[in-house]
Amino acid sequence: MNQYDVLIVGTGPAGLSAALYATRYKLNHLAIGEIKGGQVGFAFKICNIPTEKEILGVELAQKMFDNVKNAGANILLGKVEFIKKTEKGFLVQTNQEEFQAKTIILATGTKRKKLGLEKEKELQGKGVHYCATCDGFFYQDKVVGVVGGGNAALTAALYLSNLAKKVYLICLEKNKQELPAEIVWIDKVLENKKIEIFWDAQVKELIGDENLKAIVIESGNKDKELELNGLFIEIGGVANLPKMDFSLDKDSEGLIKVDKAQQTNVKGAFAAGDVSSGSNGFKQIITAMAEGAIAVNSALEYLKKFN
């Protein structure tokens, strides 16, 4: 069976940074991930990485992946289905292979939160979407809505304003000051004539059978029906984890609790990036990369002690 000192699950910023550090430390490692570059590929423009003036998310995702692979990292594209705790460490299973690892780094990110509304599932892909850069193309000259008030929602609204004729932004926040987003994006949204913001608002109902036709929002205690063609839901994520036969401590948001070494409650199991409670909950590319690096450094220290 394939044996590794460090097995990294995830090939987003956290997993790729961990794979790069593992390569530089000459650790016997493998990174297994489903999506090259992770969620970065879903972002519109990335403007907060010091080495990049401005870069499309999809370009940065590919660039990170290629750079790390070219540095010599061992990367396998695939899905980890199950992780078992063993005497020697961990047994990591994909649907095709099994790998034994002394330590693991979980860098599996998050999956998109749903609104939890009736019809949301049946209208997914038929007007209801969770990725503007992936599906926005279908809404040229149409009317769309974006739900959320963070960076992802604001950048989605800006991206869609280049395609659609009208963009409604529906957010729970009551004003500009409350938006949990970068001021640069907030100002761009407020200046954009195509974007209309509904403050203190939430979506109550999705209307349409074959396709989404309209939504009902509750804004300032009043219901309002908005006719639109597409709705993009950008309200954050929930931890994305494979099944395991051991239990990891989680915080109140369901993220894996880690200490400052990215160590979880299970010895030899580390977590990094959006799936972890690290970096004071600041979920960004740069913090995910830093956590990936710290996790490998901690795995190395662990291996020195227990090998």
Ligand SMILES: Cc1cc2nc3c(=O)[nH]c(=O)nc-3n(C[C@H](O)[C@H](O)[C@H](O)COP(=O)(O)OP(=O)(O)OC[C@H]3O[C@@H](n4cnc5c(N)ncnc54)[C@H](O)[C@@H]3O)c2cc1C
């Ligand atoms: C629309 C959008 C715009 C954003 N814009 C910015 C921005 O401008 N600047 C910024 O700093 N941040 C931005 N972010 C946030 C940033 O993308 C994340 O913080 C970052 O990608 C987290 O990295 P990660 O490696 O922890 O997780 P992710 O990027 O989510 O990567 C997780 C990886 O794990 C893999 N995976 C999951 N489960 C399994 C499994 N069972 N088996 C194998 N692989 C698995 C996935 O395929 C993926 O490769 C944005 C996010 C979104 C959604």
